[in-house]
Amino acid sequence: MPAGPSGGGGIVAGYLAPHPPHLVYAENPPQNEPRSTGGWEVLRWGYEELRRRLKAHRPDVLVVHAPHWITMVGHHVNCVPNPRGVSVEPIFPHLFRYHYDFRTDVDLAEAIVDEGARAGLVTSALREEGVRVDYATIGALHLANPDWDLPVVSLSANNNPYYYSDASLAEMETLGAATRRAIERTGRRAVLLASNSLSHLHWDTEPELPEDMGVERPFDHAQYAGDMALLQTIREGPTSRLKEAVPAHIEATSSETKAGSLTWLLAAMGWPAIAGDVLAYGTVIATGNAVVEWVP
Numbered sequence: 338m339p340a341g342p343s344g345g346g347g348i349v350a351g352y353l354a355p356h357p358p359h360l361v362y363a364e365n366p367p368q369n370e371p372r373s374t375g376g377w378e379v380l381r382w383g384y385e386e387l388r389r390r391l392k393a394h395r396p397d398v399l400v401v402h403a404p405h406w407i408t409m410v411g412h413h414v415n416c417v418p419n420p421r422g423v424s425v426e427p428i429f430p431h432l433f434r435y436h437y438d439f440r441t442d443v444d445l446a447e448a449i450v451d452e453g454a455r456a457g458l459v460t461s462a463l464r465e466e467g468v469r470v471d472y473a474t475i476g477a478l479h480l481a482n483p484d485w486d487l488p489v490v491s492l493s494a495n496n497n498p499y500y501y502s503d504a505s506l507a508e509m510e511t512l513g514a515a516t517r518r519a520i521e522r523t524g525r526r527a528v529l530l531a532s533n534s535l536s537h538l539h540w541d542t543e544p545e546l547p548e549d550m551g552v553e554r555p556f557d558h559a560q561y562a563g564d565m566a567l568l569q570t571i572r573e574g575p576t577s578r579l580k581e582a583v584p585a586h587i588e589a590t591s592s593e594t595k596a597g598s599l600t601w602l603l604a605a606m607g608w609p610a611i612a613g614d615v616l617a618y619g620t621v622i623a624t625g626n627a628v629v630e631w632v633p
C-alpha cells in the first residue's frame with residue numbers, strides 16, 4: 338500500500354468515543370459558549386489518556402461515525418473541505434453551543450463514497466457548504482482531539498434505529514469494510530472514532546446545577562450490569578465475540594450502539610483477534626459511557 342504523509346498507511350487504532358455534550362460542557366473549551374464548574378471527571382480523565390495515545394499513533398486523519406447525523410436514504414460522507422459553524426445540542430442547548438472550524442480529508446472522504454458504492458451501498462457525498470455538523474460528530478472529535486490539528490472524515494448514520502427497533506447491523510459491516518479499503522487505497526494512517534454511548538435510558542429531568550454529581554448514577558442495576566457484561570467481553574477479547582454481544586447488549590440496554598458506529602469500527606478493523614483497553618466508564622444523565630481503545 339502507498340505510504341501516507343506520516344509513514345505506513347492503514348488503520349492504526351480505533352476508539353469507542355462517546356459524545357455526551359455534558360463532557361464538553363464540563364471542560365469549558367473556548368469554542369463552547371456555556372460555562373460549567375466541571376463534572377464527570379473520570380470519563381474526562383479517560384479521554385485525556387485517549388488523547389495521549391492517539392497522538393502517539395501519529396495519524397494523518399480521524400474518521401468518525403456518529404449516530405446523530407441521521408440520513409434516511411444512504412450513507413453520506415461529508416466532503417466539504419472546511420466545515421465551520423455552530424453545533425447545538427437540541428435537547429441541551431444550554432450546555433452545548435460549539436463553534437467549529439475544521440478541515441476535511443476530501444480525498445479519503447470521496448474514496449469512502451466510492452468504495453461504499455462499489456460494495457453495493459447507497460452512498461452520497463455531502464458537498465453543500467454550511468450544513469450544520471451534528472453534536473455527536475463534533476463532541477467525539479473535540480473530546481478525542483481538542484487541538485483540531487488533524488483532518489477529519491465524517492460519516493452519517495443510516496441504520497435508522499430510531500425508526501426500526503430491530504434495524505440490522507449488516508450494512509455497517511459493509512460500510513466498515515469499504516472504509517478500510519478506502520483508507521488502504523489512499524495510504525492514510527487513520528484513527529477511527531465510533532461516537533456511541535452504551536446503555537441509553539436516561540433521566541427526563543435535570544438538577545438545577547447540571548454538573549451536580551450528587552445525582553449522577555446508573556439508570557438502574559440492569560442497565561449497569563448490561564454495560565459491565567459488554568465491557569468484560571471487550572476486555573477479554575477477541576473482538577469477534579462482539580458480533581453476538583453487541584446485539585444482545587442493545588436488546589438489554591437500548592444501547593446507542595444500535596446506530597451502528599461500533600459495528601462499523603470493528604468491521605473496518607477486520608474484527609481483530611485482540612482485547613479492547615477500557616480507559617474509563619461513567620454515566621451521564623444515567624446513560625452508560627465507555628472510552629475504549631483497540632490497537633490492531
Ligand SMILES: [Fe+2]
Pocket residue numbers: 356404405473534593
Ligand atoms: Fe447520542
